[in-house]
Amino acid sequence: MTSEYDYDAVVIGGGQSGLAAAHYLTAQHLNTAILEASGEATGSWPRYYDSLTLFSPARYSALPGRCFPGDPDRYPHRDEVIDYLRSYAADVGADIHTRTPVETVTYTGGKGFAVTTGSGAVFTAPRVIAATGSFDSPFLPAVPGRDEFEGRLLHAGEYRTPGEFTDQRVIVVGAGNSAVQIAAELAEHTQVVLASRAPVKFVPQRPLGRDVHFWFTVSGFDAAPLGRIVKDAPTQPVLDAGRYRTALAAGKPQRREMFTAFTSEGVVWRDGSRMPVDVVVFATGYRPHLPYLAGTGAVTESGVPRQSQGLSPTHPGLGFLGLEWQRTPSSNSLRGVGRDAAYLVRRLRPAAAWRRRPVR
Numbered sequence: 001m002t003s004e005y006d007y008d009a010v011v012i013g014g015g016q017s018g019l020a021a022a023h024y025l026t027a028q029h030l031n032t033a034i035l036e037a038s039g040e041a042t043g044s045w046p047r048y049y050d051s052l053t054l055f056s057p058a059r060y061s062a063l064p065g066r067c068f069p070g071d072p073d074r075y076p077h078r079d080e081v082i083d084y085l086r087s088y089a090a091d092v093g094a095d096i097h098t099r100t101p102v103e104t105v106t107y108t109g110g111k112g113f114a115v116t117t118g119s120g121a122v123f124t125a126p127r128v129i130a131a132t133g134s135f136d137s138p139f140l141p142a143v144p145g146r147d148e149f150e151g152r153l154l155h156a157g158e159y160r161t162p163g164e165f166t167d168q169r170v171i172v173v174g175a176g177n178s179a180v181q182i183a184a185e186l187a188e189h190t191q192v193v194l195a196s197r198a199p200v201k202f203v204p205q206r207p208l209g210r211d212v213h214f215w216f217t218v219s220g221f222d223a224a225p226l227g228r229i230v231k232d233a234p235t236q237p238v239l240d241a242g243r244y245r246t247a248l249a250a251g252k253p254q255r256r257e258m259f260t261a262f263t264s265e266g267v268v269w270r271d272g273s274r275m276p277v278d279v280v281v282f283a284t285g286y287r288p289h290l291p292y293l294a295g296t297g298a299v300t301e302s303g304v305p306r307q308s309q310g311l312s313p314t315h316p317g318l319g320f321l322g323l324e325w326q327r328t329p330s331s332n333s334l335r336g337v338g339r340d341a342a343y344l345v346r347r348l349r350p351a352a353a354w355r356r357r358p359v360r
Contacts, residue, residue, distance in 0.1 A: 003120075007033045009127040010115050011094070012102050012292070015043020016334055017131035017322030019088050020063050020341035025127075026093035028345065033123055034094050035115065037101035041089035044135035045082045049159045051185055052078040055177055055239045056335055060213040063088055064338035073211070081334070102132075102292045107315050112350055115292075126350030130293065130305070131321040133332075134286035137303070141173075141284055145262035149280070156182060156283035162189045165279060171267065172253065174283030175200045180238045182283060183253040192253035193275075198235075200248065200255065205241040212239060213335070223339055227309065227327045233285075288323060310344040317350035 009025045011018045014036030025032040034041060054061050059072035061081075066088055068076060076084075089096060101118040105128060108114055112126030138155035140146075146153070156178050162185050172183040175196035183194040194200070203212060216222040238244055248255050259267035259275075266277035293299045297314050298306060305312075305320045309327045312318035321341055322332050330336025 003122070005033065005121065005123045007031050007095075007123060007125040009033070009129065010035060010113070010123050010125040011129045011131055012105075012115065013043070013131035013133060013322075014038075014041030014089065014096060014098070015045070015131065015133055015322070016063060016085065017133060017332075017337050017341070018043075018129070019085065019092055020338045021129045021131055021319075021321050021345065022092045022094040023064050023338075024341050024345035025129075030127075032094040033125070034089075034092075034096045035100045035102055035117065035123065036096060036098045039098050040086065041096050041098065042082050042085040044133060044157075045078060045085065047135065047157065048078050049156070049182065050078070050161050052181075054081065054334070056213045056333070057211050060211075060217065060335045062338075063334065064342065066091075105130075105292050105296060105298075107296060107298075107318075112317055113315075127317045127319070127348055129319045129321055129344065129348070130290055132289050133322050134289050134324075137287040137289040138282075139285050139287050140282050143262055144260070145268075148264050149262040149266075149277075150264045151266070151277055152279045154279070154281055156281060157286070159281055162186045165190050168278040169266075169276060170279045170281065171195050171259070171277055172281045172283055173258065174235075174285075175238075176235050176283065176285075177238050179283035180240075180244050180248075182281060184244055184247045186281075187247065187252040194248070194253040194255045195258045196255070197258045200244075201235075201237040202240045202245050203237040205239050216330075222330045222336060223328055225309070225327050226329060227325045227331060230325045233324045288320075310340060311347060317348065319344045319348045 008030035009032045011021045011034045014034045018034050022032050022034055053075045057073050058068040058076050062068040103118055104116045106114045113128045115123040138157050166189050169191050170186055171193045172179055173195050183192050186192045257270050259269050261268040266275045268274050290299050298312055306314055307320045310320050322337055324332045327340050328336055331340050
C-alpha cells in the first residue's frame with residue numbers, strides 16, 4: 001500500500017538551503033517536511049574534500065536564527081560545518097525524512113503538488129521548494145579526445161585527499177577557489193599543473209586588516225539583488241592571504257593555459273606540445289540537480305530552472321533555493337542562503353488556499 005503524507009510545505013533537500021527554508025516555513029506555523037536522500041540533513045558537506053575550510057569567517061557563515069559557534073573570526077573546517085548543520089536540523093521544527101530520494105513532482109493544479117519518493121511514498125503540499133543544490137550534477141566541459149584518455153578523470157566533487165595521488169602527474173582544471181586550493185594541496189605531494197582558460201584572479205583575504213566578507217557586508221555587495229542581471233555566473237576570484245599566490249609564483253602548482261585536447265596518454269597544449277598525464281581533476285563547477293522536475297515545464301530541457309529570484313513563473317507554489325546567483329552574489333552560500341529563503345517564503349503563494357496547522 002502506498003503511504004501518503006499531507007503537509008503545508010515540502011522542501012526537497014536537507015542541506016543548508018533546505019534547512020534555511022524550513023526555518024522560515026515553520027516560523028509561519030506551516031507543517032513542513034524535508035525530504036533528504038542521504039542518511040542525515042547535512043547536504044553535500046560530508047562528501048567534500050577532507051581539507052576544505054570555509055572561505056568566509058564563522059561570523060559570516062551561519063544560517064538564520066543560529067550563530068556559528070566558537071571564535072567568530074576563524075575559518076571553520078568542513079567537519080565543523082557538518083556538526084553545525086546537524087545541530088541546526090535538530091531544532092528546525094520540520095519533519096525530516098532521511099533516505100527519502102524524490103523521484104517525481106507532479107503539479108495537481110489547485111491542490112498543489114504530489115511528490116513521489118523512491119519508496120513509492122507520496123507527499124502532498126500546496127508549496128514545494130526545490131533545494132537539492134548542484135553537487136550531484138558536476139559539470140565536465142567537452143574537450144576533444146576525452147573518451148580516448150586512458151588515465152583517471154574525475155571531478156573535484158570526487159576528490160578527497162592528496163595522498164592517493166603521490167608520484168602521479170596531475171592536471172587540475174579551473175581557476176576558482178576549489179581548483180586553486182586542490183592544486184596547491186596536491187603540489188605538496190606530486191607534480192601538478194593548474195590549467196585554466198584565463199589567469200587566476202586573486203582577491204586579498206583581509207584588505208585593510210579586515211576579512212573581505214566584512215567589506216562585502218558593510219558595502220551591501222553581498223546582499224545586492226544582482227542575480228536579475230547576471231546571465232552566466234562568473235568564476236569567483238580566489239580569496240588569498242598570500243599562500244596561493246606564492247605557491248603559483250613558485251610553480252607549485254605550475255599554471256598553464258587550458259589544453260586543447262586529450263590523447264590516450266595525456267593532453268595536447270595550445271602550442272602543440274604533448275604531456276603524459278595520469279590524472280585530470282576538473283574543478284569546473286556544477287549544474288542545478290533537479291531531475292525530479294523533468295517534463296513538468298518548470299525546468300528547461302537542459303534542466304535549468306525557470307525562475308525569477310527563486311519563484312517559478314510556471315507553477316504557483318513552486319520555489320527554488322540555493323542556486324548560484326539566484327538573487328545575490330552569495331545566494332548559494334551559508335552566509336547568503338538565509339536571505340533568499342526569507343524572501344522566497346514570504347512570496348511563495350500556492351494556487352489554492354491552505355490551512356494552517358501546528359508544527360508537530
